[in-house]
Amino acid sequence: MDELTRARQKACAGSRLSFDEALLLYRKASLLELGQWARAAKERHSGKNVYYNINRHINLSNTCTALCPLCAFSAKQGDTRGYILSPEKVAEMISRAMQETPGLTEIHIVSSLCPDTNFSYYTDILHTVRKLLPHVHIQAFTPAEIIYFTKISGLSIKEVLQHLKDAGLSSLPGGGAEILDDSVRQIICPDKASSAEWIETMKTAHSMGIPTNSSILYGHIETTEQRLAHLFKLRAIQDETGGFGAFVSFPFYPQNTKLAELYTIKPLTAWENLKFIALSRLVLDNIDHIKAFWIMLSEEIAQLSLAFGADDLDGTVGEEKIIHAAGAKSGSIMTRKKLNDMIVQAGYIPAERDSLYNIIKQAVPS
Amino acid sequence: MDITLDTIEDKIHSGQRLSKEDGLALYSSNDLARIGQLADSVRKKISGDYVYYNVNLHVNLTNICIGQCKFCAFGCKSSSDKAYELTKQSVLSRIAKAAEDPDMKNLHIVSGLHPDWPYEYYLDIIKTIKANFPLLHLKGFTGVEIMHFVKISGKSIETVLRELIAAGLEAMPGGGAEILDDSIRQILCPNKATSTEWLEVARTAHRLGITTNASMLYGHIETKEQRINHLLTLRALQDETGGLQTFICFPFQPKNTALEDSITRTSVWDDLKTMAISRLMLDNIHNIKAYWVMLTLPVAMLALGFGANDIDGTVGGEKIMHAAGVSSQKALSKNILIDAIREAGRIPAECDCNSKIIRTF
Ligand code: SF4
Ligand code: SF4
Numbered sequence: 001m002d003e004l005t006r007a008r009q010k011a012c013a014g015s016r017l018s019f020d021e022a023l024l025l026y027r028k029a030s031l032l033e034l035g036q037w038a039r040a041a042k043e044r045h046s047g048k049n050v051y052y053n054i055n056r057h058i059n060l061s062n063t064c065t066a067l068c069p070l071c072a073f074s075a076k077q078g079d080t081r082g083y084i085l086s087p088e089k090v091a092e093m094i095s096r097a098m099q100e101t102p103g104l105t106e107i108h109i110v111s112s113l114c115p116d117t118n119f120s121y122y123t124d125i126l127h128t129v130r131k132l133l134p135h136v137h138i139q140a141f142t143p144a145e146i147i148y149f150t151k152i153s154g155l156s157i158k159e160v161l162q163h164l165k166d167a168g169l170s171s172l173p174g175g176g177a178e179i180l181d182d183s184v185r186q187i188i189c190p191d192k193a194s195s196a197e198w199i200e201t202m203k204t205a206h207s208m209g210i211p212t213n214s215s216i217l218y219g220h221i222e223t224t225e226q227r228l229a230h231l232f233k234l235r236a237i238q239d240e241t242g243g244f245g246a247f248v249s250f251p252f253y254p255q256n257t258k259l260a261e262l263y264t265i266k267p268l269t270a271w272e273n274l275k276f277i278a279l280s281r282l283v284l285d286n287i288d289h290i291k292a293f294w295i296m297l298s299e300e301i302a303q304l305s306l307a308f309g310a311d312d313l314d315g316t317v318g319e320e321k322i323i324h325a326a327g328a329k330s331g332s333i334m335t336r337k338k339l340n341d342m343i344v345q346a347g348y349i350p351a352e353r354d355s356l357y358n359i360i361k362q363a364v365p366s
Numbered sequence: 367m368d369i370t371l372d373t374i375e376d377k378i379h380s381g382q383r384l385s386k387e388d389g390l391a392l393y394s395s396n397d398l399a400r401i402g403q404l405a406d407s408v409r410k411k412i413s414g415d416y417v418y419y420n421v422n423l424h425v426n427l428t429n430i431c432i433g434q435c436k437f438c439a440f441g442c443k444s445s446s447d448k449a450y451e452l453t454k455q456s457v458l459s460r461i462a463k464a465a466e467d468p469d470m471k472n473l474h475i476v477s478g479l480h481p482d483w484p485y486e487y488y489l490d491i492i493k494t495i496k497a498n499f500p501l502l503h504l505k506g507f508t509g510v511e512i513m514h515f516v517k518i519s520g521k522s523i524e525t526v527l528r529e530l531i532a533a534g535l536e537a538m539p540g541g542g543a544e545i546l547d548d549s550i551r552q553i554l555c556p557n558k559a560t561s562t563e564w565l566e567v568a569r570t571a572h573r574l575g576i577t578t579n580a581s582m583l584y585g586h587i588e589t590k591e592q593r594i595n596h597l598l599t600l601r602a603l604q605d606e607t608g609g610l611q612t613f614i615c616f617p618f619q620p621k622n623t624a625l626e627d628s629i630t631r632t633s634v635w636d637d638l639k640t641m642a643i644s645r646l647m648l649d650n651i652h653n654i655k656a657y658w659v660m661l662t663l664p665v666a667m668l669a670l671g672f673g674a675n676d677i678d679g680t681v682g683g684e685k686i687m688h689a690a691g692v693s694s695q696k697a698l699s700k701n702i703l704i705d706a707i708r709e710a711g712r713i714p715a716e717c718d719c720n721s722k723i724i725r726t727f
Contacts, residue, residue, distance in 0.1 A: 031671050032406060035399030269709050270664035271671070300634040300665060307398035307635075345633040347396025 004028050011037040011282050014044060022228050022283050031275050038278035038309025045288050046311040050348040051357060052339045053315040055106035055139075056097040060085050060125065064112035065148070068189035070178065070220060072256035074112045084114055087121075087128045094132045106315070106355045107133065109140035110175055113192065119153035119160070123167040130168030137170045137355035139213075143201035144176030147193035157204045165210060171355060172205055174213030174248055179222045180233045187221060188259060199237060206243025211356065214244045214287065218276065219252040219268040220259060227276075231283040238286045245357060246289035246312060249276055250296055270301045274308045281309030289357060294334065299342065306346040312353075313339055371400055374646075378404055384647055389594035392643045398635065405642035405673030413652055413675040416715040416726065417707040421700055422472035422679040423464040427452050427491065429689075431478030433510070435555035437544075437586055439622035439689040441478045451480070454491060458498055465499060469700060472679065472719045473499075475506030476539055479558070485519035485526070489533045496534030504534050505719035509567035509578075510542030513559035523570045531576060537719045538571055540579025540614050545588045546599045553587065565603055572609025577720055580610050580651070584640060585618040585632030586625060593640070597647040604650045611721050612653035612676055615640050617660055622689060634665055638672045645673025653721055659688075663698065663706060670710040676721070677703060 001009075007021035008029065014037075017025070025034065061084040064074035075082040085093070097104060107129055122141070129138055141149070141164065149160045161169075178188060180195040193201070205212050214234045218227050238244050251268045254260035281290045292310035294302035302313055316334040336352070343350040352361040369391040377384060384392075392401055428451045431441030442449050452460075464470050473495065488507075495504065507515075507530065515526045527535075544551065546561040559567070568578050580600045584593055604610045617637050620626045645654045655676040656669035666677055680698055700716075704727055707714040714727040 030403070030406075032399045032403040036397070036403065039397075039399060269706070270668055271709055274668070298664070300662070303633060303635055304398075304638065304668065307396075342633065345635050346398070 008033070012040075014041055014285070016285055017283055019228060019232055022231070022279065023225065025282070026224060026228065026275075026279055031271060031278070034275060034278035034282070035308040038281035039307055041281050041285070042290070042309045042311045048347075048349045049311065049351040049359070049362070050306060050343040050346070051289065051312040051351045051353040051359075052336075052343075053106055053312075053353050053355065054101060054103050054336070055108050055315040055355075056094075056101060056104060057108045057110075058085070058090060058093060060090070060109060060111035061114040061117070062112050063114055063116065065115045066113050066144075066189065066191040067258075068192060069258035069262060070188040070217065070252065071258075072253070077115050084116060087124050090125055091128050091132060094129055098133065101316075103352075103360070104133075104136060105353075105360065106137045106139055108173065108315075109138070110142055110173055111145065113145065113148040117152070119149050119155070119163070122149065123163055126164060126167035126169055138168055139171045139173050139355055140164075140169055142173055142176035143198045144189075144193040146172070146201045147197045157201050158208070161201075161205055161208055161210060165208065169210070171210055171245075172202070172212040174215035174244070174246070175250075177215045177230070177234075178217040179226055180230050181222070181226050184222050184226055188217075195233075199233070202237060202243065203241055206241035211243055211245050213246045213248060213291075214238075215248045215250055216280075217250045217252055219272070220254070220265055221263055228279075228283070231280055235284055235286060238284070242286075244287050245355075246291050247280060247284050247287045248291035248293055248314075249273075249280060250293070270297075270304075273297060273301060274305060277305050277310050278308040299334075299338070303342045303346060306343070306348060313342065371395055371397060371404070375404060378408060378646065383649060386591075386594050386598060389597065389643060389647050390590060392646065393590045393594070393639065396635075398639060398642075401639060401642045401646075402672040405645040406671055408645055408649070409654070409673045409675055412649070415713050416675065416723065417670055417710070417712045418653060418676040418715050418717045418721055418723070419700070419703045419707070420472045420679040420717050420719065421467065421469040422474050422681060422719075423461060423470060424681055425452070425457060425460065425473060425475045427457065427475065427477035428480050428483070429478050430480050432481050433479050433555060433558045435558065436624040437554055437583065437618055437620075439619070444481065454494060457491065458494070461495065461499055461502070465502065469716070471501070471724065472503045472505065474539060474679075474681075474719070475504070476508055476541055477511065479511065479514040485515050485521075488515065489529055492530060492533040492535055503536055503719040505537040505539055506530075506535055508539055508542035509564040510559045512538075512567045512571075513563045523567055524574070527567075527571055527574055527576065531574060535576070537611070538568075538576060538578040540581035540610075540612065543581045543596075543600075544583040545592055545596050547588070547592050547595065550588055550592065561599075565599070568603060568609065569607055572607035577609050577611040579612045579614060579655075581614045581616055582640075582644070583616045583618055585636065586629055594643075594647065597644060601648055601650060604648070608650075610651050612655050613644055613648050613651050614655040614657050614678075615644055616657065619660065634661075637661060637665060638669060641669045641674055642672040658698070658703075663702070667706045667710055670707065670712060675712075677707065679703075 007024045062075050063077050063082040182195050216230050251273050254265045289312045290310045291312040292302045292305035293314045340350040351359045374388050430444045430449050548561050571578050620629045653676045654674045656666040656674035657678045658666035704714040715723045717723050
């Protein structure tokens with residue numbers, strides 16, 4: 001049997017793929033073949049359910065010490081676009097979110113590496129949110145931010161996480177992973193957490209019982225091999241810790257980034273995005289959920305991703321500044337009804353979930 | 367025997383025709399990638415790896431229309447402040463401007479059913495365009511417009527078509543078919559050609575050696591069964607005449623139409639499923655078009671994996687769909703189309719209005 005046939009059979013049967021097999025499938029298998037295998041894999045993990053979450057995004061600041069060339073969101077210190085939210089302002093936003101969003105289950109906080117803060121600002125923010133919303137899940141701070149906190153506080157990763165946990169943190173988002181390959185990071189984000197630091201933070205969090213997500217930012221200067229190797233690194237961490245709840249792929253939007261000025265970057269197509277979602281579903285056999293972030297992909301492509309292995313459309317999101325700064329074209333407010341419709345039209349069962357994939361409300365299949 | 371995707375796949379592979387029941391079974395399945403792959407295998411057999419596009423200019427002579435179809439965002443009364451009529455001069459100067467691009471080879475002319483313009487006016491427009499731009503291919507007038515000409519001229523379908531052909535008409539677009547079911551037409555577009563009339567125009571055109579396209583407007587009040595019946599009606603016509611060149615599905619865009627408040631645009635899931643099912647049911651039509659103006663380019667590109675082998679054209683000047691608030695761009699450069707086709711792993715083929723390949727890339 002030749003290697004491709006073997007790889008096809010393994011993908012179809014749901015056996016674990018090797019790097020070479022994944023690469024071969026990426027190059028040789030058709031989009032719709034990958035989709036069918038990935039959809040079967042999705043159904044093995046989550047049956048007919050497709051999840052979403054009612055959450056609120058808050059970006060505390062945008063002035064950043066890292067100024068990663070990949071980023072369209074950050075501003076230099078002193079830039080007029082720069083902002084930082086005070087705990088009072090955050091309290092106000094939370095109160096508004098509580099009124100506007102019945103059934104809010106998650107506050108999602110990611111921010112820049114802000115030069116004008118000390119570590120206590122972040123624990124203050126968590127206290128503020130926790131006080132207003134004692135039962136809401138707070139998913140906050142990517143490993144890049146955690147590493148930054150270790151620097152401004154002089155504490156270890158573990159100590160930082162412990163302080164945050166004590167202040168009310170529930171889990172970490174999966175961001176900041178970009179491509180876990182330092183030769184790539186050197187170009188796209190030289191001044192933030194290295195691959196080893198990102199991995200160390202995740203492993204530490206998992207060992208402390210703090211669940212996290214995982215991610216990739218792809219479609220910039222990385223090679224196909226680097227893109228796939230990233231998935232295999234995540235799979236190996238997951239084998240060790242089991243702490244990743246979901247994986248989300250962020251297609252790179254070149255618009256408004258330094259990186260796009262320095263390199264000619266061909267924007268990703270929907271074809272490529274769906275193919276990658278399918279492939280990540282197939283490779284990451286030990287991560288339960290694959291998110292199709294509708295804000296990133298557009299509602300249409302997010303719906304189609306349900307035929308390509310995704311099982312989570314993320315949430316109804318308020319005020320997501322980071323992605324829209326980079327020119328994603330989706331609207332920034334989604335409704336439950338729209339999400340339910342998108343899922344039902346695809347023949348699946350909408351499942352409103354909390355941040356840990358416990359089902360809160362589920363439509364009865366008709 | 368129960369119909370499943372397996373039994374359908376067996377039929378397809380053994381070259382059997384799909385039945386109405388097969389079509390309905392395909393609709394009730396949500397195994398979208400599998401349906402797409404079946405359609406893709408059929409596409410490969412029927413039309414190979416070329417994807418057609420053309421460099422074209424849309425000319426919509428007027429939007430003043432007696433049709434008042436409920437699904438239309440383009441047509442209006444002459445008293446409306448968006449009403450317009452292009453003069454012959456402005457038609458010519460638009461074409462002249464578009465023809466500065468040496469690749470621009472095709473005109474696509476469809477318009478409202480003007481209450482006052484005489485039939486001779488249309489003949490004259492065609493003659494004038496042909497006289498000024500003898501090298502451009504002229505595709506124009508849907509079955510609905512032809513029936514309108516028949517009524518205002520008192521001539522037969524055949525005579526009208528003969529005269530238009532003599533004036534320079536080379537092909538006809540597929541619009542106006544909507545759903546070929548008079549119970550639906552009665553509700554949505556009672557003032558225009560009936561199913562029988564639309565079919566008769568197509569049949570006559572084919573007999574006179576003019577190829578036409580055919581279309582389906584879906585996602586309004588029709589049932590899945592009516593969609594499948596529509597496809598089977600077209601398949602039967604094609605068995606009879608062989609004159610249908612390309613099939614196009616138009617998802618209904620409710621914005622700015624009389625149905626805006628009661629109907630939301632169907633899903634992209636439905637779009638790709640319908641694309642694939644059309645490819646599977648219409649086993650005798652060579653081309654299935656993914657009209658990017660309605661689908662947006664990313665989805666049209668995906669549709670190339672779901673049975674489509676034509677992505678339409680650069681559509682400079684398109685007005686009808688944009689009146690319905692489609693969010694796609696107004697026109698695309700040829701290079702963007704070529705890139706999208708290549709990225710889908712296929713061969714871009716620039717063609718004329720009769721889907722004859724001019725060159726490949
Ligand atoms: S990606 Fe994050 S760390 Fe990098 S510049 Fe943007 S906000 Fe700062
Ligand atoms: S669909 Fe055609 S016939 Fe009907 S109102 Fe619109 S322009 Fe007129």
